[in-house]
Amino acid sequence: MIKRRKSRQIKVGNIKVGGDAPIVIQSMTKVQTSDIKRVVSQIKKLENCGCEIIRVAIKNFEDADAVKSIKKKIKIPLVCDIHFDYRLALKAIENGADKIRLNPGNIKKKEETAAIIKSARQRRIPIRIGANSGSTLLTGLIDSTMNYIKIFEEMNFHDIIISIKTSDVLSTVEAYRKIAKLCDYPLHLGVTASGTYDQGIVKSSIGIGALLLDGIGDTIRVSLASDPVDEVAAGKRILSSLGVRNFGPNIIACPTCGRCQADLVKMVREIENKLSVVSRKLSVEKPLTIALMGCEVNGPGEAMGADLGIAFGKNSGMIFKNGKILKKVLTKNAVKELLREIKSLK
Numbered sequence: 001m002i003k004r005r006k007s008r009q010i011k012v013g014n015i016k017v018g019g020d021a022p023i024v025i026q027s028m029t030k031v032q033t034s035d036i037k038r039v040v041s042q043i044k045k046l047e048n049c050g051c052e053i054i055r056v057a058i059k060n061f062e063d064a065d066a067v068k069s070i071k072k073k074i075k076i077p078l079v080c081d082i083h084f085d086y087r088l089a090l091k092a093i094e095n096g097a098d099k100i101r102l103n104p105g106n107i108k109k110k111e112e113t114a115a116i117i118k119s120a121r122q123r124r125i126p127i128r129i130g131a132n133s134g135s136t137l138l139t140g141l142i143d144s145t146m147n148y149i150k151i152f153e154e155m156n157f158h159d160i161i162i163s164i165k166t167s168d169v170l171s172t173v174e175a176y177r178k179i180a181k182l183c184d185y186p187l188h189l190g191v192t193a194s195g196t197y198d199q200g201i202v203k204s205s206i207g208i209g210a211l212l213l214d215g216i217g218d219t220i221r222v223s224l225a226s227d228p229v230d231e232v233a234a235g236k237r238i239l240s241s242l243g244v245r246n247f248g249p250n251i252i253a254c255p256t257c258g259r260c261q262a263d264l265v266k267m268v269r270e271i272e273n274k275l276s277v278v279s280r281k282l283s284v285e286k287p288l289t290i291a292l293m294g295c296e297v298n299g300p301g302e303a304m305g306a307d308l309g310i311a312f313g314k315n316s317g318m319i320f321k322n323g324k325i326l327k328k329v330l331t332k333n334a335v336k337e338l339l340r341e342i343k344s345l346k
Contacts, residue, residue: 002244004215007186010126010159012053013077013098017126017161017219018186023212023244024219025235026188027228028055028081033063033070040073042228047076050247051232053219055079055101064091071096079128086112093119099161101128104148113148117157126159127152132192133166141166142178149183160185161219165192169207176211186218193223200224201234212242233276240287249275249342252291252302252309260294262312262331268292270335275342288345290338291320308341310334 009019017024027046031038033056043054058064058080071078077098082089084106093100093116100120107113120127129152131145141164152160162185164175172191180187191207194200204222211217222234239245253268254260271292291302291309302309310317310329317334319326319341329337 002213002215002242005180005187005217006184007218008158008184010161010186012079012126015052015077021218023217023239024052025050025232025239026053026055026079026219026221027051027231027235028057028221028223030228033057033059034066036066036069036073039066039070043070043074043076046228046232047074049229049232050236051076051228053077053079053099055081055221057081058088058092061088061091064088064095067092067095067097081130082107082116086116089116090119093123093125097125099126099128101130104129104131104144110151113151114155117152117155120159121155121157124159126161127157128161128163128188130163130165130188132164133168133171141175142182145179146182149185158185161188162186163188163190165190165223167191167193169203169210172207173210176216177214180214180216187216189217189220190223195225197224197226197230200226204234205238208238209242212238212244246287249288249290251275252289252293252306254293254295254302256294259297260312261314262294262317262334264292264294264312267335271338274339288342290342292338307345308338310338 007018009021010017015024029039029042031042033039039056046054054076067080079099079101080092080097081101083103086107089100100116129145129148131141133141145164162179164179166172169191176187189208189211191204194203208220220235222231224231236247240247251272256264289306291306293302293311296311296313307322309320312331315331316328317331318328319337321341
């Protein structure tokens with residue numbers, strides 16, 4: 001069992017972050033925030049796939065003004081990402097932001113930071129202190145973050161979330177492990193600028209996964225140069241693989257070899273598409289374990305250990321349910337029959 005680090009709990013809109021709350025999945029829109037129609041369309045897709053908090057970039061006052069309209073059309077909490085100009089944060093707060101993200105690397109003046117803190121306190125919204133190696137040198141990442149936190153604490157403001165991301169997995173893990181010992185604020189995990197889908201999935205899974213295994217982390221964002229829906233799906237899979245949260249079925253599939261007597265890869269993809277993690281909005285207490293095995297070597301053992309499973313032989317497969325043989329089916333009918341049995345368990 002993973003023993004989570006004890007952190008204080010805050011609220012972002014109606015979502016609890018930290019403490020004993022479930023680890024929250026976030027994403028970020030990938031279009032200009034002032035383009036309200038496209039932003040809302042993207043957020044609604046993310047809501048439908050289970051994103052729980054969404055962030056938008058605020059580059060100018062036109063973006064900040066758009067926050068008011070966007071908020072009226074979406075259901076999940078909206079975070080505004082602020083850089084360079086503290087006045088953008090004030091305007092975004094005024095227009096209904098549920099949280100502000102500040103970068104200590106480019107909003108440095110104490111009086112400007114204090115003005116944002118004062119406004120956030122009045123609206124009762126939290127602030128994320130989000131440092132990264134692109135704006136603050138790695139060697140000073142921890143010190144700059146802790147020094148920035150002092151400004152908030154001096155003003156008796158503790159509705160804070162911390163992130164200290166780098167694009168390097170080892171540096172990111174080391175930085176989070178250190179900051180986790182220095183404060184009790186909730187931590188937002190991620191490997192920043194992790195790359196394209198394939199590379200980013202690997203780097204993010206290793207970095208975020210390593211920290212979660214340490215019990216570190218209260219909310220995650222998988223940063224990919226890809227559709228934000230891919231980020232949410234990846235976040236769900238990371239949490240599910242560690243048993244931290246569960247979304248849909250746990251699918252076990254053999255890697256196939258020369259003994260495989262069915263087109264298992266095609267079947268697994270079909271099952272995954274039918275039972276996509278993206279379509280599962282809410283956690284379930286205990287997911288179904290479904291096994292698809294290509295031959296008689298490991299097949300029966302894995303299949304019988306699953307809630308439902310199938311092990312293939314020549315032109316046919318044997319469906320198992322809760323450790324017992326249920327029936328024999330033709331290979332060409334295997335997916336349809338397995339889906340039928342899955343549906344019967346719901």
